[in-house]
Amino acid sequence: MPKHHPQRIHELGVAWSKTILYMTLPILENFPLFNYTKKTIVRGSHSLFVYFFYCRCLIVEHNMFQDHPDANDERKYPDIKRNPLHEVTKTSYILGVLLGISLGLLPQIRFKNFNIFIIALSLFHFLEYYITAKYNPLKVHSESFLLNNGKSYMAAHSFAILECLIESLLFPDLKISSYSRITQLCTILGCILIILGQYSRTTAMHAAGHSFSHIVKTKKEPDHVLVKTGIYAWSRHPSYFGFFWWAIGTQLLLLNPISLVIFISVLWKFFNDRIRIEEKYLVEFFGRDYIDYKKEVSVGIPLL
Numbered sequence: 001m002p003k004h005h006p007q008r009i010h011e012l013g014v015a016w017s018k019t020i021l022y023m024t025l026p027i028l029e030n031f032p033l034f035n036y037t038k039k040t041i042v043r044g045s046h047s048l049f050v051y052f053f054y055c056r057c058l059i060v061e062h063n064m065f066q067d068h069p070d071a072n073d074e075r076k077y078p079d080i081k082r083n084p085l086h087e088v089t090k091t092s093y094i095l096g097v098l099l100g101i102s103l104g105l106l107p108q109i110r111f112k113n114f115n116i117f118i119i120a121l122s123l124f125h126f127l128e129y130y131i132t133a134k135y136n137p138l139k140v141h142s143e144s145f146l147l148n149n150g151k152s153y154m155a156a157h158s159f160a161i162l163e164c165l166i167e168s169l170l171f172p173d174l175k176i177s178s179y180s181r182i183t184q185l186c187t188i189l190g191c192i193l194i195i196l197g198q199y200s201r202t203t204a205m206h207a208a209g210h211s212f213s214h215i216v217k218t219k220k221e222p223d224h225v226l227v228k229t230g231i232y233a234w235s236r237h238p239s240y241f242g243f244f245w246w247a248i249g250t251q252l253l254l255l256n257p258i259s260l261v262i263f264i265s266v267l268w269k270f271f272n273d274r275i276r277i278e279e280k281y282l283v284e285f286f287g288r289d290y291i292d293y294k295k296e297v298s299v300g301i302p303l304l
Contacts, residue, residue, distance in 0.1 A: 082141035088129075091145050095122045111168055111175045113187060113253050120194050120250060121157075127198070128214075131205045136212055142212065153263035156266065160251060160259040167256070175255055183255055190252030197246025203231045204238035212239070216278045220285040228293055234300070236293060240271050272304055 047111040099122040102115040110113055125145045133140040146153075168175045177187035205212050207230045210223040217224065231238045244267050282290045298304075 055088060075117075079141070079255050087142040091129075091142070091147065092126075095126050097123045099126075110172075112175055113175070113190075113255065114164060114168075116191070117164075117254055120246075120253075121196070124198060124246065131202055132214075135206050135209050138210065139211075139213065146214065151268075152266070156259075156263065159262070160254060160256055163256050163259050164254045177255075186252045186255055190249045190254075192201055193245045193249025194253065195249075197242040197244070197249055199242070200231065200235070201239045201242030201246065204235075204242060207231055208239075216274065216281065218281055224285065226282075226286045226289060226293065228297075232297070234297065236297040237271075237275060237299050238300075240275065244268075244271060244301050268301065268304070271299075271301060275299065275304060 059115065099119055102118040104114045104121070106112055121123050125147055128146045129140065129144045132144045164175070173179050174183070177183050208227050211227060235241045247263050247267055248260065251263050279290075286293075
């Protein structure tokens with residue numbers, strides 16, 4: 001059996017994930033805050049994100065191996081060197097813990113919006129890797145989680161969480177979704193935008209397949225095609241559309257007035273610059289076909 005045979009990778013992932021899961025469960029058993037229901041939720045989250053998520057991502061290799069008997073052709077499989085077992089498993093485990101604890105503590109927390117935010121954030125980074133691994137396996141790597149998405153990304157979320165915590169201490173009543181109609185409306189609208197944004201981005205990554213990339217391509221690759229059907233029929237950059245509204249939704253959910261203004265202005269400028277640069281290359285790649293497509297389909301972000 002080859003050193004990096006997909007089945008062996010799958011078996012290693014199963015064993016490593018189960019080991020981590022069983023090591024952490026005794027800790028939860030002795031944690032008085034978690035009753036049986038909450039422990040069950042956390043167990044399920046651990047299993048989902050550590051066992052299912054990690055193994056299901058890499059089992060793509062096993063499926064591809066069955067479809068392509070030539071196991072010596074490494075180009076047909078994700079690069080195991082770019083997807084180290086320990087890094088992918090560790091990241092999956094951390095995301096599972098965050099989601100599980102947030103779900104488990106949801107009935108105990110006064111400001112439930114924060115827990116929902118952590119759940120949405122965990123799911124976002126989970127899906128970034130999972131969808132890439134499933135539908136674009138040749139380009140997936142451990143950084144596809146997008147946790148290390150630049151200093152600006154980290155600073156923005158850190159500031160948003162800090163604002164939420166400070167305002168919760170200074171104005172606790174204002175951080176309750178049922179405090180007024182405005183907070184209720186912001187919470188509902190925030191949840192809608194998060195769901196809409198996540199759906200749009202995930203669907204876009206799925207529809208684009210091998211043509212999707214987390215970075216702007218300056219050179220046309222052989223498998224790069226212009227996708228104009230499905231979700232791309234109503235937005236020519238649905239992944240950007242999705243992230244823009246998802247991010248704004250998180251700040252509405254957190255009831256963060258300062259971060260909301262900052263997110264809108266910073267994200268609008270970021271996508272304005274990125275789309276302008278990216279579309280310059282897309283015109284070079286696809287010529288008149290993309291120019292006509294650009295005239296017919298908008299982005300879905302105001303003034304872009």
